[in-house]
Amino acid sequence: MEEREQDKLLGIKTVGTREWPDNKKIHYYRYEATPYKALHALSENYKFKDADTIVDFGCGRGRVAFYLHNRFHLPVVGVEADFRTYREAIENKIMYRLKTRNIAAPVKFKYGLAQHYKIDKKDNCFYFFNPFSIPIFRKVIYNILRSVEKDRRNEDLILYYPMQEYEIFLEIGTPFEIIDKIRVPGENDEREKFIIYQLREQLY
Numbered sequence: 001m002e003e004r005e006q007d008k009l010l011g012i013k014t015v016g017t018r019e020w021p022d023n024k025k026i027h028y029y030r031y032e033a034t035p036y037k038a039l040h041a042l043s044e045n046y047k048f049k050d051a052d053t054i055v056d057f058g059c060g061r062g063r064v065a066f067y068l069h070n071r072f073h074l075p076v077v078g079v080e081a082d083f084r085t086y087r088e089a090i091e092n093k094i095m096y097r098l099k100t101r102n103i104a105a106p107v108k109f110k111y112g113l114a115q116h117y118k119i120d121k122k123d124n125c126f127y128f129f130n131p132f133s134i135p136i137f138r139k140v141i142y143n144i145l146r147s148v149e150k151d152r153r154n155e156d157l158i159l160y161y162p163m164q165e166y167e168i169f170l171e172i173g174t175p176f177e178i179i180d181k182i183r184v185p186g187e188n189d190e191r192e193k194f195i196i197y198q199l200r201e202q203l204y
Ligand SMILES: C[S@@+](CC[C@H](N)C(=O)[O-])C[C@H]1O[C@@H](n2cnc3c(N)ncnc32)[C@H](O)[C@@H]1O
Pocket: 027, 028, 029, 030, 031, 032, 033, 034, 056, 057, 058, 059, 060, 061, 062, 063, 064, 079, 080, 081, 082, 085, 112, 113, 114, 115, 128, 129, 130, 131, 132, 136
């Protein structure tokens, strides 16, 4: 099914891209949504039901949050640094909620930088589709690790279309371990996949 048709089923508008101005784009990457086909593959192969709250760092117009909320009825939080894009996520939420009043779990969007987001002790599944540069990614991961040190729990990271720098940092600089790789069917591009990392409570 077309991306626009899938959007329509959820009552949202997430198709398209948005670039950052030249002085910001070195660290902040452009808006582009995870394809529905990829989200479908992820949902078929990853146990979202184990998550308490899913956080999408650099959530854009909210596609990942709405899709997962709709499919798994789990609390979701999206963090977005571009105000216009954040506003679009909020507009989407108004329309989406008209269709999904029956799902009790909350959908929240926060306007701000991912590296300033205060990790909640219920947040235990973090989604990244190449939102920002490696120095910012590092800060976000350290925030997650600090939160886990304080409130011990299992944590999963989901990386879509992963950048090699993210992979190297997670392998060398953190206790996260790869637990799964999920390929998007029908795609030849090597990077068309999800890598799932886990930090298990008993391992640290
Ligand atoms: C590739 S898009 C991914 C959108 C969404 N996660 C998805 O997969 O559909 C990356 C998003 O991250 C946002 N972003 C970039 N730097 C950010 C930062 N430091 N904090 C929060 N959001 C950021 C961009 O504005 C953009 O909307």
